Amino acid sequence: MAVRTERPLASATARPGPAFLGLLAVLFVIFLGGMAAWGYQLSHGLIVTGMRDVQIWGLYITCFMLFVGLSAGGLIVASAGTMFGVRRLAPLAPLAIWTSLVTVAMAAFLILPDMGHPERLLNLVFDAHLTSPLVWDVAVIVLYGLLSLVYLWLHLRPTLAAQGNPLALTRGPLDATARRRNERIVQGLAFVALPVAIAVHSVTAWIFGLQPSHPYWSTAILAPLFITSALVSGLGLLLVVLLLARRAGFLDLAGDTVSWLAGLLGVFIAADLFMLFADYLTTMFPGNATDTQPLQLLLSGPYAWVLWGEIVLMVVAFALVFTRQMRERPLIVGTAGALTVLATFLYRLGMVLAGFRTPLLELAPGVATGQVTATTVSGIPTAAPFAMVSTYAPTWVEYAVIGGILALWLLLLLVGARWLPLRAYAAQVEDEEGA
Amino acid sequence: MDTHESATMATMAASTGTGAKRWGMVINLDRCIGCWTCAVACKSNNDVGEGLWWNRILTLGSGQMDVPVGEYPNLTLAYQPTSCMHCDNPPCVKVCPVSATFKREDGIVMIDYDRCIGCRYCMVACPYNVRQFNWETPTQIPANEGGGWLAGGVADPNATGYHVGDALKPPRPVGVVEKCDFCYQRVDAGEQPFCVEVCPSRARFFGDLNDPSSEVSDLIRSQPTFRVLEELGTEPSVYYIPPRNPPAIQDPSLDPERRQLEGTPAPSAAAWAGQAPSVDRRAVARAGSKLEGE
Numbered sequence: 135m136a137v138r139t140e141r142p143l144a145s146a147t148a149r150p151g152p153a154f155l156g157l158l159a160v161l162f163v164i165f166l167g168g169m170a171a172w173g174y175q176l177s178h179g180l181i182v183t184g185m186r187d188v189q190i191w192g193l194y195i196t197c198f199m200l201f202v203g204l205s206a207g208g209l210i211v212a213s214a215g216t217m218f219g220v221r222r223l224a225p226l227a228p229l230a231i232w233t234s235l236v237t238v239a240m241a242a243f244l245i246l247p248d249m250g251h252p253e254r255l256l257n258l259v260f261d262a263h264l265t266s267p268l269v270w271d272v273a274v275i276v277l278y279g280l281l282s283l284v285y286l287w288l289h290l291r292p293t294l295a296a297q298g299n300p301l302a303l304t305r306g307p308l309d310a311t312a313r314r315r316n317e318r319i320v321q322g323l324a325f326v327a328l329p330v331a332i333a334v335h336s337v338t339a340w341i342f343g344l345q346p347s348h349p350y351w352s353t354a355i356l357a358p359l360f361i362t363s364a365l366v367s368g369l370g371l372l373l374v375v376l377l378l379a380r381r382a383g384f385l386d387l388a389g390d391t392v393s394w395l396a397g398l399l400g401v402f403i404a405a406d407l408f409m410l411f412a413d414y415l416t417t418m419f420p421g422n423a424t425d426t427q428p429l430q431l432l433l434s435g436p437y438a439w440v441l442w443g444e445i446v447l448m449v450v451a452f453a454l455v456f457t458r459q460m461r462e463r464p465l466i467v468g469t470a471g472a473l474t475v476l477a478t479f480l481y482r483l484g485m486v487l488a489g490f491r492t493p494l495l496e497l498a499p500g501v502a503t504g505q506v507t508a509t510t511v512s513g514i515p516t517a518a519p520f521a522m523v524s525t526y527a528p529t530w531v532e533y534a535v536i537g538g539i540l541a542l543w544l545l546l547l548l549v550g551a552r553w554l555p556l557r558a559y560a561a562q563v564e565d566e567e568g569a
Numbered sequence: 570m571d572t573h574e575s576a577t578m579a580t581m582a583a584s585t586g587t588g589a590k591r592w593g594m595v596i597n598l599d600r601c602i603g604c605w606t607c608a609v610a611c612k613s614n615n616d617v618g619e620g621l622w623w624n625r626i627l628t629l630g631s632g633q634m635d636v637p638v639g640e641y642p643n644l645t646l647a648y649q650p651t652s653c654m655h656c657d658n659p660p661c662v663k664v665c666p667v668s669a670t671f672k673r674e675d676g677i678v679m680i681d682y683d684r685c686i687g688c689r690y691c692m693v694a695c696p697y698n699v700r701q702f703n704w705e706t707p708t709q710i711p712a713n714e715g716g717g718w719l720a721g722g723v724a725d726p727n728a729t730g731y732h733v734g735d736a737l738k739p740p741r742p743v744g745v746v747e748k749c750d751f752c753y754q755r756v757d758a759g760e761q762p763f764c765v766e767v768c769p770s771r772a773r774f775f776g777d778l779n780d781p782s783s784e785v786s787d788l789i790r791s792q793p794t795f796r797v798l799e800e801l802g803t804e805p806s807v808y809y810i811p812p813r814n815p816p817a818i819q820d821p822s823l824d825p826e827r828r829q830l831e832g833t834p835a836p837s838a839a840a841w842a843g844q845a846p847s848v849d850r851r852a853v854a855r856a857g858s859k860l861e862g863e
Contacts, residue, residue, distance in 0.1 A: 179743040180687075181705035190692045190702070250687015250702065250744025257667040257686055268666040268690050346801050347660060347696035493698045494798060497627035497649065499634040501698040506620040506708050519620060522632075 150552060161545040168538010171531050172247050180250060182531045187504040189490045189526035194248040197536050199482040201241035201543075202275070202338045203360065204475065206368030207375075208234025209331045211395075212285060213324040222391045226376060228289045228556040229385065233375050234368075235282040236546045238334075240539055242275055247535045267341045271334075278334045281327050288320045293555045335364040348489045350428035355413050362406040363478050369399050370451070370474030375547070377468040385557045389462050396461040399470060403452045407445070410481075428488040437491075440484040447477035490524050498522060591657070591676040592751055593778035593806035594765070595788045596650055599813050600772035603628070603635065603648035607764035607773065611652070614752065614763040616734040618707025618741075623699070623749040624652035624764055630816035638816035645816035650773075652764070653678060653699045653749035654797065654805030661691035661700065670746075676778075676806055677751045685745040692746060696798050699748055706743040709733065751775075778806060 175182050185192045208230035215223035246252045262269045287301070292313055294302035302308075308316060336357040342348070343356035373395055380387040414433075417425050432441035454470035455461050493501050500522035550556065603626050611617065611624040629647045630638040637646035655678050661670050662678060669684040670691050692700040709732050732740075737754040741747045752762035756775075760766070765773040776783035781790075785808070788794070794808040 179703065179705035183704075186704065187692070187698065187701060190689050245688075248688065250689070250746075251685065254667075254684070254686045257669075257684055261667040261669070261684060263665055263668040265663045266666040266690070267664065268688065272666070341690075345660070345664075345694050347694055494696045495627065495651065495698060496632075497629060497651075498632055498636070499625070499628070502620065502622035502625060502701060504620050504701050504704050506618070506705070519622075520625070520634075 154548075154552070158545060158548060161541040161548075164541035165538045165545060168535050168541065171534035171538065175247060175531050175535065176252075181505065182529060184526050184528045184532065186521070186524075186526075188493060188501050188521045189486075189524040191248065191486055191490065192526055193483075193486075193528045193532045193536060194244055196479070196482045196486045197539075198241050198244040198248070199338060199360075199485070200367070200475075200479050201237055201244060202334060203364035203367045203478060203482075204371045205234045205238035205241060205278070206331060206335065206364035207370075207372030208232070208237075208282070208368070209327055210365065210369055210398075211372060212289075213328045213331075216321045216324040217328065220394075222388060222394070225557075226385070226387070226391070228286060228554075229375065229379060229551065230372055231282055231286045231289065232550045232554065232556055233372060233547060235279060235286060236543060236550065237371070238275060238279050238282065239546075240543045242279070243539055243542070244536070267337060267344055271337045271341055274330065274333045274337050278330050281323070281330055285320070285323055285327060288316060288323065290555055291316055297555070332361060335360045342485065342489070347494055348428075349425045349494075350489045351485065353413055353417070355409060355416070359406070359409040359413060362402060362409050363481055366399065366402040366406045366448075366474045367478035369395065369402060370471035370478075373399065373471035374468050374475070377464045377471075379551065380464070384551060392464060392467055393458065393461040396455040396467040396470065399467075399474065400452055400455045403448050403455075403474065407448055407452075410445075424494075428491060431488045431491055432484050437484060437487050440480050440487060444477045444480040444484065447473045447480070451477065487524075487526065490526070492523050496522065589674060589779060590777045591779045591806065592655065592756060593676070593776065593785050593808065594655075594751075594762075595774040595785045595792075595794065595808045595810065597772045597774075597788075597792075597810040598629075598647055598649060599810060600770045601626075601648045601650060602770050602772075603646075604769060606767050606769055607650060610763050610767040611749070614734040615738050615750075616709065616732050616740070617701075617747070618703065618709060621701040621703070621707065621747070623701065623747070624650065626650050629812075645812075645814050647812040647814075647816050649797070649809065650764075651697060651699065651797070652807075653751075654697055654803065654807045655749075655751060657804035657806060658802060660694040660696065660801075660803060664690045664694040666690065673753075677753050677756070678748075679750050679753065680746060680748065682739055682741050682745050682747065687744040687746065689746060696801055696803065700746050701748060702746050703741055703743045707741060 183192060183194075208227075211223050211230035212227040212234075214220045215227050246255070249255070258269065258272050262272075291302050291304075292308050295304050296307045298306070304312070339357040339360035342351035343353060346352050373392070376385075376387055376395075377392070379385050414429060417429055431437045451470040451473040454466050454473070460466050499520035502519060503521050505519075605626050608622060608624045608626055612622065615623060617623055627649045628634050628636065629649055630645075635646075637644040639645055655672075655676055657672075657676065659670075659672055659678050662672050665671075666688060667684055667686055669681045669686070670678065671681070672678050687702070689702055692698070692702060735752070735754055752760075752764075755762060761775045762773075765775045774785050774788055776785040778785060778789075780786060788810065789808055792810045794810055796805040796808055799805070
């Protein structure tokens with residue numbers, strides 16, 4: 135398919151239409167609704183979630199893992215553009231980095247409703263216990279967020295300076311020397327940002343993978359697996375964002391750039407499925423019951439829909455970007471991107487469901503669930519005081535809180551795309567290339 | 570670690586003259602009758618809210634509480650009281666992001682309830698599921714009209730429940746993790762944990778593992794013992810003397826029909842040691858061979 139350049143780009147200075155403002159308002163209301171649900175949870179305790187002492191973590195942590203992974207996309211584009219000299223990606227970098235920044239911020243946000251005492255958050259700083267992978271993750275996520283912020287600022291700086299914006303921290307437009315220096319810093323930073331990005335996904339994996347109490351997670355391949363699943367879903371999300379941005383007339387996206395990124399997506403999918411296969415084969419082949427049990431839940435047990443759903447979605451996405459002709463069709467590439475995000479969500483969900491399904495001590499009556507059993511319906515207790523397997527089902531509170539955070543995520547993405555000079559820079563890079 | 574080795578190490582620690590205590594427990598499963606007295610006493614001594622159990626009595630092998638293993642008349646029934654193992658290498662302490670859970674010099678693993686942020690990472694890390702989260706404001710024995718008592722036995726007309734037990738026990742708010750602390754107030758005052766005190770069949774023993782002359786050290790030296798999930802390297806301070814007639818584990822994957830099809834002999838008492846998913850197989854095997862050797 136030919137490059138779509140006939141469509142004129144929407145003007146950055148035009149006033150936003152009522153439909154756009156209406157969408158922002160709706161998203162804000164959904165966000166407020168989510169926060170109200172969190173308030174309800176804070177006043178009643180986490181008893182209003184579906185989690186109990188067998189299912190210690192649930193949908194909040196699933197989405198946290200997903201969002202950490204999704205934030206990988208921006209950095210792939212930005213660093214591939216600068217580190218590996220894929221010049222055609224350079225104009226996309228600001229939007230990609232903005233997406234990463236907002237996504238990783240939402241990942242951090244998703245931790246808060248999972249905490250019993252979010253008001254003690256700063257204990258993580260002042261009482262930080264350095265052997266805890268959670269502390270490593272907090273540190274590396276904060277670092278990643280700050281780096282993304284600096285990265286974005288450096289990308290926007292020439293534009294901001296040209297506009298006379300004080301945020302550029304310079305007087306007047308950048309001259310050629312200053313711009314070259316700015317460009318060199320951007321390139322240098324890519325060499326720092328990429329290892330930090332790898333660390334973010336690895337450390338998030340290690341929160342789980344360093345726990346021998348959960349055999350399903352306790353594998354050395356978990357960090358590489360988290361990196362590939364982050365690459366797949368991050369790039370998948372970014373393709374959706376870029377194609378939507380092009381459709382909205384926000385940026386000009388060359389057809390061969392989409393095709394190149396879609397090809398990269400195919401490579402990432404193959405790598406991710408290979409890691410998954412290697413993990414499963416290594417566990418299943420020796421046939422140690424303790425280790426194979428959680429995998430059986432996913433292969434043929436109650437959570438088979440999770441694993442097979444993931445595999446089917448990934449394979450379909452791979453097939454969609456397999457041929458060059460398909461890779462040039464935005465609708466197909468966008469669908470493939472969305473499917474990888476969904477598939478990765480299922481992978482994260484499987485980790486939490488199969489990981490917590492049965493306690494290591496499989497002895498009756500099991501684990502005290504932590505739920506008061508005095509509540510009765512027609513004289514029958516509503517919950518068992520002990521449980522040997524988890525029967526987790528998220529409640530409306532969890533859906534509402536996560537929905538609210540998703541709405542905030544979309545809101546920030548749109549606000550940034552609309553009001554940050556994310557594409558003035560793109561036009562500028564193109565001018566330079568042309569000249 | 571071999572029981573013999575640990576006893577030797579205990580001797581060594583004592584002989585170096587550090588004088589450091591390491592509190593530990595020995596539970597004789599041959600004596601345990603599964604009455605839950607220790608579990609209930611624990612709740613009342615520590616003012617543990619409804620729905621939470623610091624100490625619970627697991628039935629070995631059958632997959633159902635109080636249901637024996639085997640076919641009539643060859644039935645066996647044994648229990649494994651399970652609470653915090655006060656590991657020497659505690660996974661929970663390692664992962665706590667705010668140092669709210671920590672190990673005292675004397676080996677007791679504790680939680681600072683004022684510092685806990687309620688992330689539940691320690692519960693994820695604990696292989697024994699002995700940590701309990703306050704999903705809601707803990708409910709004590711419901712009060713009558715006219716109020717109840719606050720922690721420490723203070724009467725309060727507005728209280729909705731009766732707080733019971735040790736006045737020194739810090740109260741736990743909603744949103745924090747709590748667990749067995751070996752009744753540290755009693756231990757610090759030279760007494761025994763309440764579960765040891767109340768056990769009607771005297772199955773529980775408590776003492777200093779570093780003192781070779783203590784009752785627990787003597788039991789570990791003279792009896793076959795195992796520690797739960799010892800292969801994980803957590804070094805629990807709770808030792809179990811296995812039952813003399815251990816129940817065969819009923820592996821759900823080995824139902825009778827399939828066993829017949831595959832020609833596998835029914836699990837015997839010896840196989841229990843090898844198949845129990847919940848006890849340290851090697852430790853039980855060692856303990857078993859020690860028994861045979863006697």
